Amino acid sequence: MKILVSAPSGLEGVTKRELYKLLNVDTKSINGRLSLEGDILSVALCNLHLRTASRVFIEIGSFKAQTFDELFDGIKELDFETYIHKNGKIEVYGSSIESKLSATTACASVIKKAICTRLENYYKSPLNESGERYKIEFVIRRDFVTVCLDTSGEGLHKRGYRKLVGEAPLKENVASALIDLSFWKGDKPLVDVFCGSGTILIEACLMARNIPSGLNRDFDFLHYKNFDTSFFEGLKQEAISKMNDGKDLKLIGFDINENQLRLARLHAKNAGVTENIHFQQGDMRNFQSRFNCGVIISNPPYGERLLDTNKVNKLYKDFGKMFETLNGWECHVLTPVTNFERLISKTANKKRKVYSGKLACNYYSFFSKKC
Numbered sequence: 001m002k003i004l005v006s007a008p009s010g011l012e013g014v015t016k017r018e019l020y021k022l023l024n025v026d027t028k029s030i031n032g033r034l035s036l037e038g039d040i041l042s043v044a045l046c047n048l049h050l051r052t053a054s055r056v057f058i059e060i061g062s063f064k065a066q067t068f069d070e071l072f073d074g075i076k077e078l079d080f081e082t083y084i085h086k087n088g089k090i091e092v093y094g095s096s097i098e099s100k101l102s103a104t105t106a107c108a109s110v111i112k113k114a115i116c117t118r119l120e121n122y123y124k125s126p127l128n129e130s131g132e133r134y135k136i137e138f139v140i141r142r143d144f145v146t147v148c149l150d151t152s153g154e155g156l157h158k159r160g161y162r163k164l165v166g167e168a169p170l171k172e173n174v175a176s177a178l179i180d181l182s183f184w185k186g187d188k189p190l191v192d193v194f195c196g197s198g199t200i201l202i203e204a205c206l207m208a209r210n211i212p213s214g215l216n217r218d219f220d221f222l223h224y225k226n227f228d229t230s231f232f233e234g235l236k237q238e239a240i241s242k243m244n245d246g247k248d249l250k251l252i253g254f255d256i257n258e259n260q261l262r263l264a265r266l267h268a269k270n271a272g273v274t275e276n277i278h279f280q281q282g283d284m285r286n287f288q289s290r291f292n293c294g295v296i297i298s299n300p301p302y303g304e305r306l307l308d309t310n311k312v313n314k315l316y317k318d319f320g321k322m323f324e325t326l327n328g329w330e331c332h333v334l335t336p337v338t339n340f341e342r343l344i345s346k347t348a349n350k351k352r353k354v355y356s357g358k359l360a361c362n363y364y365s366f367f368s369k370k371c
């Protein structure tokens, strides 16, 4: 079957690399989604292990439609019974871009009606929808409809350790991609001097300890009655056997706000990594280290809700001064502040466009030859 993997905007390349490492497949990128051929085992592996992906879908079909009648008829032709059990609860959501059918709520009801009609004919009884959930996602792009089964259910950034959110927290899969792009592999100290609720450090720790990102959460596909997913527990046990205790890791979180640190400690506890991360209250301006070599990965406050522009400018200038004192260190900063390099008086070796939710940011990397 055709599997589609979505990733945060700007980070598809990182997810593509992850997929290659995980399944040894070269994926095609179509409209921001990575496409591969696979089976239910591939679906399980992707959901359990992909740290940077957003969701894993099975494509059910695609066709052209410009009217509601064409949409209804196209959906009715697709093989939903392979996936959806007769008591399945069907939820339809989706989007439409540059298409005649632009009213997404109306499209969702037509699609649901067509799916139910098809399934009622197949199962020869009315559907009662009392069973497990099947999330059906549609995308209409230039009058071309693609219909998928969302096997993740909740977005994959939800690992299960973050119940409460801090101030402007990063999504876990975006944090994980930032770590990947820094090339940090667990061998050097890693510091987040604006750690907030701890996402970057926790994700770094999960990665370095080989703890699967989906170990402590549920996925919709595990409840699908038409598939045998009894192998999943074995898959988890195999992954657990490859985990390490990370006792040599040096992970340090700094934040000025004690409430944020309280959250960070709670999240680290939920993720089972309390022993590996040291959280400390302090102003980034006072950060010093006894190590000659290390990596900073941070997303500082950026104005709007969190700070006014003058304060942001001052904070970023001071960040530049603090970083100057860490001779030999590397640093990677995600921020929407476009004059960041000017403020810290340093030109990045690499600058990438990355979206944090809907917010367009740049990810600035300052590598070091000494480190």
Ligand SMILES: C[S@@+](CC[C@H](N)C(=O)[O-])C[C@H]1O[C@@H](n2cnc3c(N)ncnc32)[C@H](O)[C@@H]1O
Pocket: 166, 167, 168, 169, 170, 193, 194, 195, 196, 197, 198, 199, 200, 254, 255, 256, 257, 260, 282, 283, 284, 285, 299, 300, 301, 302, 315
């Ligand atoms: C954008 S948030 C970081 C969010 C974090 N990545 C997360 O996932 O929760 C910025 C953080 O910087 C902290 N902060 C602001 N000024 C600071 C300073 N001078 N020194 C250290 N931390 C500071 C704030 O308390 C806030 O938690």
